[in-house]
Amino acid sequence: MQWTRAQISIIAVVAVTSFMGTFLISSVNIALPAIERDFGLDAVSLSWVITSFLLATAMFLLPVGRLGDLKGVRRLFKFGVLVFTLSSLACGLAPSGFWLILFRYVQGVGAAFTSTTGPAILVSAFLPRHRGRVLGLAVSAVYLGLAFGPFAGGLLTQYLGWRSIFLVATFFGGIAVLVAYLFLGKDEMRQEKPAQIAFGGTIFYMLGLVALVYGSAHIDKPLGWLLMGAGSFALLGFWWMESRSTAPVIDTRLFTRNRLFAFSNLAALINYSATFAIVFLLSLYLQKIQSLSPRDAGTILIAQPIMMAIFSPLAGRLSDRIQPRYLATLGMSMCTLGLGAFAFLAESTPIGLIVALLVWVGLGFAFFSSPNMNTIMSSVDKSQYGLASGSAATMRVLGQIVSMTIATLFFAAMLGGEAVEQVSDALFLKVVKWGFISFSLISVLGIYFSYNRGQIKR
Template identity: 30%
Template sequence: MTGAAGPVPVEAADGLPPAERLWAMGAIGTAMTLAVLDGAIVNVALPVMARDLGVSPGAAIFVTNGYQLAVTAALLPLASLGDILGYRRIYAIGLALFTAASLACALAPTLPLLIAARILQGLGAAGIMSVNIALVRFIYPHRLIGRGVGTVALVVAIASAAGPTVAGAILSVARWPWLFLVNLPLGLLALAAAIRTLPVTPRSGGRFDALSALLNALVFALLITGVDGLGDPGERGLALLLLGGALVIGTAFVWYQARLPAPLLPVDLLRIPVFALSMASSICAFSAQMMAYVALPFYFHDLLHRTSSETGLLMTPWPIAIAVIAPVAGRLSDRIAPGLLGGVGMLGMAAGLALVASLPAEPATGDIVWRLTLCGLGFGLFQSPNNRVIITSAPRERSGGASGMQATARLVGQSLGAAMVAVIFGLMHTGGTVAVLWIAAGLSLTGAATSALRNPART
């Protein structure tokens, strides 16, 4: 709610009025679009960046990895700060940092400075991603939370699908710094709207645990770096060592967190069965989707002998289907048990993946398209209801922790999925893409089972 002096608290209110809700979701949608796009569009420009900065392609990869590591490591600490300081404040600070870091990325004259700016940009993106679903819980009345969650899922799906196209369009008329400069006007516009319209939420009054934040960063840095290295036979020994370190530190981290009244890693929320099952479902779903996204271009190009342009077009039905069904699924989850919707969705995705893996040697384009559309519809039917359960099954004052866990599950699932593809490709010289699709179908079935196990009365 807003007044002459700006937003007022909504501690006792059930969401914002419709007009203010629209502006608030516009701010969230714009910021989420920028954060998701910047995780994808830079990949297209890496060869050009490497050439302009005079570095090897392998070194340029850290421009992407630095951003991803910063986002993953900072999600839970910033979600905890959201509980302590208020979600609106963390969101605005994250958006301001993201926008300023975008300018620094565009002006960076060397690779080390560009990587440093990308890390700062990733920290800003983590501020946006860590509390966006928590804010939705206060923007929408309880009976319409599924609608808000579906809107966010729609934004993420569109931004993810549009990433390569947007990058190609910008690079066709401008140099790579413009990939970051375009963030400035949109970021400032979203920041102005966020400050004006996002609700002021209750604060826990707790203290930030710096030791927990450090342990969290170490665990995720070791985990993501180790998982990335599994695909390279020459680095597999080091990767296993890093994963072992992540396991040891992670065990100590969980032990420490279990003894805190308001832990940074919300192990208290994981004791809620429906929350834990929803997190497991999310990791399975995003792992399966990423496995398919990485393997399908190889499948189309190497086994089905499609051209690069055909491969690109064949990849579009999946995200388009998600964008179509996600808001519908969000609205349905306000009236139908989300566990049921999610289970049906993951069964559909599993069936679609199995049908793609079973394609004949020379399938018609239409046969490929409807199978991938089924995958996208299944994932979209799952995602919005599942996110609704994650945020609503947590106590209202722990919305930040729940929101951070939701985003962390997505990123961890995607990282694990990509790593599994790399390992399978390294072990299987032929038939690896088909094996990946079958394993992804199996993960989808696991996600369907964990989703269906949730208590319909509560989910």
């Protein structure tokens, strides 16, 4: 297969933006202690350095996806790259914790624009038989960001300071802006008049997400549960309004009448809900129970995303030839077994076994993710590519939030508000055990949706 210069440019700019989004998530986690010292932030404020980015991304993914289908995905992608790059520079120059959190929110908005429109641009630029391959390359870039982030973030923070992470992101973002505006081209002219969008329900969607995320940060208090309940009702109100709107942001019929689309999105939500907190729990386990340094713990944790990065393109290519549901179900089953095995972690668990389990789960995630994304994008009409990619990205971010909420719930319920360093090893291992048991049970449900989604019609 020979690609044109335009196609190579599209793959390059989408891959760079996909890499930078996850690179920042994983590298900033390593830099949090340094940020805390510089700005004197408390624990809750410090958590919002991460949460504000995820929240903004989740809030804007669906609206941007729908807007891209109507106004043009390439135009919105360029705007998103520019916002992401400028906000990265602002983060690196932030004078206080408040401004850093605010700029991180803006950065999340830019990431929402690029992560929603990027896959739509890819699938529209390549023949259907090559979708799995190019989507696999984009997914591989995501996992390379996750793998490279902790190591590079640690080195940058130690030798150049935490601000250098955002300045590096600004440099790569500048390259992406240059390539996007020079080679990405313009959207195809539409003959018909663009439809209007009713954004009224989106207000309920955004408010619901804010209430859920803020409530999950206070899950050990009645206010937290009240906010999460209010957020759930707001999201139900959003769904009700969208179902009855003549110009909805999201076509709810895709979820009620398109089983392939609906089940694939549910499988993605479940997979991320079950697997995202793995690194969070294992990072604490390796440093508290195994007494490893942050550098050594980060080196071990690289095993999982490296497998994702290596095998995602292969799984994507296979999904062009084999029905994706078989590959995705295999991957989900592997993740389920790995999560169940992590529930038996003990003080004497060999490091080699932990690495082997991370390799196993990483391989399973690779076989799930690319074929699942291929299914989502292949289950809709070309005019709905933006909505489909936005929906898939929304499932990813919501799954990440759910996964961290479950982990937080066990910490709040079993540790009684104490710091991890202060509790006994036995009690901490109990938290880890029940966390992984919960994740493995959730993942079993994902196997059902993954297998019963149906077949792609080539």
